[in-house]
Amino acid sequence: MSREEGLQRRYSRLEEALEIKSLRRIISAYINYADAAEEDVKRYERSFRKLSREHKGLLSHLPLKFQRFRRCISANSFFIMNMLQAFDPPFDMSQDIDFDGHSDIGRFSNGHLCTHASHHMQDYSAYVKGSVPESIDIASGPELSSCSGSCDQTPSNRNNEKQEISSESSCSLVMNMNTPNGNTNLIDESMDKVKLICNLDASLHDSTPNGNVRCIIRNIVRDWAVEGQKERDQCYKPILEELNRLFPDRCKERPPSCLVPGAGLGRLALEISCLGFVSQGNEFSYYMMICSSFILNQTEAANQWIIYPWIHGNCNSLSDDDQFRPISFPDIQPASAGITEGFSMCGGDFIEVYNDMDQEGAWDAVVTCFFLDTAHNIVEYIEIISKVLKDGGVWINLGPLLYHFADSCAPEEEMSIEISLEDAKKVALQYGFEIEMEKIIETTYTANPRSMMQNHYYAAFWTMKKKPRT
């Protein structure tokens, strides 16, 4: 082995160790969901106990409300537990990771672990044949204000292979449980098994922040519940209509291809597939990929699951019933939605995966929805989008410019290029785009439609065409 090969191997081992570490944190956050939520309920109870007798009397229903919280938390945990049981990690999670005292570890400390050409692909085309696989496999947004840049734990797969739906799983616990029935012991036992299989450290369990898990729960509503339909109509429908307009002569034999970077929980990528495109979602957050994989791969029937997404906010609630309303999902069964063959999800950092010679001129369309502002360097995103498109290919974008790294407390070495819409469009023109259509679309993002507070974006929506080189 040459010195270079030796270094490369050590480097890969280091990357894998770091990815395992990162993945353990995310699984811990999911496992820790119920405990973190219970802490909130205890806090409500403590405050209630501080009330005078007279005030307590006026709010005498609150103790029952606290118990209601606990039942909803159990139901949410039940879903999470099923999802984790179905998760087949891309690594042997039982191994003790060893950093070899490698001094480069600091370079990765921001959680962006993806390396060049490292990606993890999942092909959902097996579903076109209409079967629900019995097996378990992995693939894998936040409310922008609370989650920006933080649901960003990166998957990678150095094997660089497309992963087909498999029938083997190292992490499968195969416990067929269909109803929560408030059986918290069963949930705890199952979570303990996942902890064991993934070799999770107790300290990690206690210290992992839980905001991202709550973001995922809200994203489930956006992408996969009837209640999210209005938001999907605001964001996804105009994009789908544009694709339909721009590719009127799609044929099944040679469907056009469409890449969806920052695909979140995968609904838009799925809808594009159903429209007759070879669609590929790209996503770098394990939080997202674990959940999207479960919904896309494991759903047996529409509305199979029930969660209570709105229990985590006491503010701006019109009534307790609003706060405790259940949401069933997914509203459709992905397997029977009419996917076009070749639908896949590719895990990894957009920049790392697609800034590659193989990807040059590979796509007929790129669709970015609430994605551009996730960049450290938006110019680099635009450059890569231009590179991966064929000449004459189209880029449809919808979203605000709420730059995820625009944080004055960020470490000095962290880059965040925060340009205006006008400048972003100028950059696009420099990369060979011409504007075909542009407008502003008013929309929400993972909003609770019954909240007294609604954040609305006036999102940029455009179609640009990559001019053929002369």
Ligand SMILES: C[S@@+](CC[C@H](N)C(=O)[O-])C[C@H]1O[C@@H](n2cnc3c(N)ncnc32)[C@H](O)[C@@H]1O
């Ligand atoms: C605001 S969310 C939007 C998700 C989805 N497009 C939607 O409209 O619901 C942005 C998504 O991009 C993902 N993301 C951010 N940076 C990324 C990167 N460099 N590569 C791949 N995905 C990324 C995040 O994990 C997140 O799921």
